[in-house]
Amino acid sequence: MATTTALTTEDLSDVVRWQARAEAYAIGRMVDYRDAEMARTALIESSLRRKIERSAIALTIGEATGMSEAQIHLRLSVADRVREKTPLVWASFVDGLIDFNRVRDISATIEKLHRDESIARLESRVIGYATSHTAAELHQWLRRFVQRVEADLAVERAETERADRRVTVTHGDDSMSWLNAYLPSHQAAAIEARLRKEARTSVEPDDDRTVAQREADLLAAWCIDSEAVTSAVDANIAVTVGADVLAGATPGFAESTDGDWAVPASWLAEVIASGSTFWHRIVVDPVTDDVLAHEYVGRFAPDSLALALQFLHGVCQAPGCRVPSERCDLDHRIPHPVGPTTGDNMGPLCRRHHNLKGHGLLHWSTSPPKPPPEPIVIEIYPPATDFVMEYVAA
Known part of the structure; x- marks a missing residue:
């Protein structure tokens, strides 16, 4: 009689770890191929030919892996940065303790840090957190880390981005358009909370609009009709x-x-x-x-x-x-x-x-x-x- 073995959570964890190892191995092989091609093309006498062949390295890797050039460039840049700046993080990736999504977020954080001691502090703390929390929790933790460890530089970046605040309108098909606003986060949060509150209160019995439709109508009214914003809405x-x-x-x-x-x-x-x-x-x-x-x-x-x-x-x-x-x-x-x-x-x-x-x-x-x-x-x-x-x- 055939017997079956019940699947355990340890089995599932092993599968995830194998998948992370496979990701690390694949990216490592991409780096090896890139480095070998860079060494080969260095022997080409014609600078134009050398430049052309090197520009095709990512395309060649993408054709072999089914990825776009942008995806290949991302993986190569993440590997270069993490291996150089935080080798313990890369070792954890190779061992399957963290996956590529987490490594990518850590790499983006390294790019924002400007002081060597900050990067060293990140490496000493991030692995333990990344292995015991979800990717979303890690993303928030990394943002807070940058803001607390290099607060002065983070404030400068925020002020620079704030100067780029803007509103854009993209007209689409079927008589509809997108209204997008790039705003400071506390203002956007206040607008969001205000919309949510008013869209769910003071609703007439015969109002058959969805909450999303009421929010859209409210925002349009606030922008177009001055009488719609005569009273404050708590948020x-x-x-x-x-x-x-x-x-x-x-x-x-x-x-x-x-x-x-x-x-x-x-x-x-x-x-x-x-x-x-x-x-x-x-x-x-x-x-x-x-x-x-x-x-x-x-x-x-x-x-x-x-x-x-x-x-x-x-x-x-x-x-x-x-x-x-x-x-x-x-x-x-x-x-x-x-x-x-x-x-x-x-x-x-x-x-x-x-x-x-x-x-x-x-x-x-x-x-x-x-x-x-x-x-x-x-x-x-x-x-x-x-x-x-x-x-x-x-």
Whole structure:
């Protein structure tokens, strides 16, 4: 009777490892062929003939492997860079521990690094991460590595790319076109979040459009119809940034919590200064992750603070007014930006009394702000190194 052996996860891992080894072997043979051809053509006396034959090396390899010249050039350049700069990474590839996709991403990272010590640090750390994480996780890790190890140069590259921001329109068939925008990541993320939120809220019962169609229609309306953008749409976006970066002591990046994008921290400082966004700054203990402080930077109160103030006061804070707080505006007693967005400096005012206060006709409320408490100094060891910040993009 024939017997069968059940497939195990170890068998699957072996298959993947063999495949990686095969990739490494194939690329190694491509390099060997290229090097042999370079040596052979070096003996050709005619410089024109030598140039022509060398230009055909990638084409010849591509014909033998079924790949394009661009694919061959990519593999050869990756092999040259990784073998020279990070030989341990190449050895891991040859041994089947990492595949070509991971090696290609590592090669692209090496190309961005300009300091030998940074490349050495990458080699010492990347193999362990690459062998235990997915390709997508490795891609994010490599981007963060560049931003943290050579933050000054990464910020320069970001500023250069920012200068190239643009919008392009490509007209296609069937009366449709593509609208493409090359924007700073935090702006694109705010647009994306705003589209997603509004496309899923305030939908009429007879609206049979898909979410994607509503998003497209909204974007078109925002660009064409000025009345479509008269009111702000909240979009919650969270980023993390180092305390030293936030203080301006060192260059660095603010990174989205999902790791998909990061921008120089100074770009977000510009957003804060514009007054069009709202930030939460949460100071977190680096050891226990306990929240040490929650500060608000911006004009508009977040939902949590707004709800707390509604519950606290119940009604409009103008003398004798009984309008329920949920129907009131949240007013800064000391106007923003001089006055902070805090519970002590904010309270509900109905629209009428809010307008009177704005025109200088209402000078006090039933709950005047308390004097600030004496500061409490808390020493933390080790010192906190990260802030978690969230802003609501209007």
